Amino acid sequence: MFRQALHEIRISTRGRGFYEFTDAVQTWISQNHLQNGLVTLHVRHTSASLLIQENADPDVRRDLEAFFSRLVPDGDPLFVHTVEGEDDMPAHVRAALTAVNLSIPVEKARLTLGIWQGIYLWEHRRAPHQRIVTAHFLGE
Amino acid sequence: MFRQALHEIRISTRGRGFYEFTDAVQTWISQNHLQNGLVTLHVRHTSASLLIQENADPDVRRDLEAFFSRLVPDGDPLFVHTVEGEDDMPAHVRAALTAVNLSIPVEKARLTLGIWQGIYLWEHRRAPHQRIVTAHFLGE
Amino acid sequence: MFRQALHEIRISTRGRGFYEFTDAVQTWISQNHLQNGLVTLHVRHTSASLLIQENADPDVRRDLEAFFSRLVPDGDPLFVHTVEGEDDMPAHVRAALTAVNLSIPVEKARLTLGIWQGIYLWEHRRAPHQRIVTAHFLGE
Numbered sequence: 001m002f003r004q005a006l007h008e009i010r011i012s013t014r015g016r017g018f019y020e021f022t023d024a025v026q027t028w029i030s031q032n033h034l035q036n037g038l039v040t041l042h043v044r045h046t047s048a049s050l051l052i053q054e055n056a057d058p059d060v061r062r063d064l065e066a067f068f069s070r071l072v073p074d075g076d077p078l079f080v081h082t083v084e085g086e087d088d089m090p091a092h093v094r095a096a097l098t099a100v101n102l103s104i105p106v107e108k109a110r111l112t113l114g115i116w117q118g119i120y121l122w123e124h125r126r127a128p129h130q131r132i133v134t135a136h137f138l139g140e
Numbered sequence: 141m142f143r144q145a146l147h148e149i150r151i152s153t154r155g156r157g158f159y160e161f162t163d164a165v166q167t168w169i170s171q172n173h174l175q176n177g178l179v180t181l182h183v184r185h186t187s188a189s190l191l192i193q194e195n196a197d198p199d200v201r202r203d204l205e206a207f208f209s210r211l212v213p214d215g216d217p218l219f220v221h222t223v224e225g226e227d228d229m230p231a232h233v234r235a236a237l238t239a240v241n242l243s244i245p246v247e248k249a250r251l252t253l254g255i256w257q258g259i260y261l262w263e264h265r266r267a268p269h270q271r272i273v274t275a276h277f278l279g280e
Numbered sequence: 281m282f283r284q285a286l287h288e289i290r291i292s293t294r295g296r297g298f299y300e301f302t303d304a305v306q307t308w309i310s311q312n313h314l315q316n317g318l319v320t321l322h323v324r325h326t327s328a329s330l331l332i333q334e335n336a337d338p339d340v341r342r343d344l345e346a347f348f349s350r351l352v353p354d355g356d357p358l359f360v361h362t363v364e365g366e367d368d369m370p371a372h373v374r375a376a377l378t379a380v381n382l383s384i385p386v387e388k389a390r391l392t393l394g395i396w397q398g399i400y401l402w403e404h405r406r407a408p409h410q411r412i413v414t415a416h417f418l419g420e
Binding site: 006042072081089092093095096099100103132 | 193243245
């Protein structure tokens with residue numbers, strides 16, 4: 001029998017960096033007895049991203065952050081939109097360069113992620129923020 | 141009761157820039173009495189993107205365009221595919237760096253967008269184009 | 281009547297480059313008599329991407345690869361995560377800059393792709409790899 005479920009995942013960030021929430025999604029699937037279907041995640045902000053990346057060696061995230069910091073430098077004089085700080089416009093650019101929503105099939109109550117894949121909220125602002133990710137399930 | 145709906149949104153661009161069409165999607169949802177489900181948008185072109193970004197300060201879009209123009213310069217001698225103009229290959233690169241489809245949950249007949257999020261077609265070619273976005277709904 | 285289908289598409293790569301698999305997805309849709317709905321593709325790796333791009337002139341892919349090779353150079357001294365080779369961390373960055381999942385509406389048993397759009401696995405590692413893409417259908 002087909003059904004839907006909707007959930008808000010709240011993530012308190014401590015500023016720029018990666019916050020894995022794979023377990024929060026998987027727990028929600030398990031607790032609601034969702035078996036087979038599609039999970040869609042959508043971040044309701046324009047200065048944070050959703051990222052599926054390696055969750056083994058933490059150096060991967062360190063290097064990702066280093067690359068994006070160099071590619072989109074804070075305080076770049078190119079930017080006009082600076083009233084909210086020198087990291088604000090870079091945060092919007094980073095969000096445009098990455099993803100704000102993800103869709104992952106679910107099989108036998110498990111996200112069909114690869115063995116090394118984790119789901120992260122990528123906070124692009126330097127200050128701590130409260131972030132909301134909408135999780136939607138459609139399936140059986 | 142589960143149902144589907146499919147719709148083509150046509151957007152006439154005046155060349156490179158951002159064209160918000162959040163209202164077109166929301167109106168289609170309302171007129172078809174779609175209540176809860178998943179909306180997927182897919183742009184049927186390889187030189188335009190779909191973007192969810194801030195729809196408050198227009199400087200955000202100005203700065204996004206400035207950043208991408210610098211990152212992927214028109215007329216870059218690196219490119220071989222130039223028969224359609226010096227902005228053609230940069231348009232393909234910009235499309236690869238951003239998104240061509242988006243999935244947004246719908247709750248109580250409303251897109252679950254954040255308060256500052258708008259949905260844009262990002263035209264990457266300099267000349268005006270007719271663009272088609274497929275909108276798909278699956279839900280109740 | 282609503283139904284789901286799940287499929288694993290296996291792609292053997294010969295190293296860095298683009299591997300079109302539009303036909304594999306379309307054949308799966310046809311053979312399972314899937315008519316109208318949503319196809320979601322998810323690549324189960326963190327050093328390969330999914331890309332919808334022009335499948336006409338091969339120079340477009342050549343130029344895309346040239347641009348990304350310049351933007352994220354192999355052996356960049358910025359990177360700390362280098363034990364798996366100088367192309368490993370660039371592969372993760374390329375995956376973050378592009379997409380790992382895609383959702384495409386299906387109408388009358390056909391993917392609603394634009395006339396020039398093909399679906400590619402983009403292998404970012406230099407060595408050959410076995411890649412798995414999960415294909416999920418939800419619809420009628």
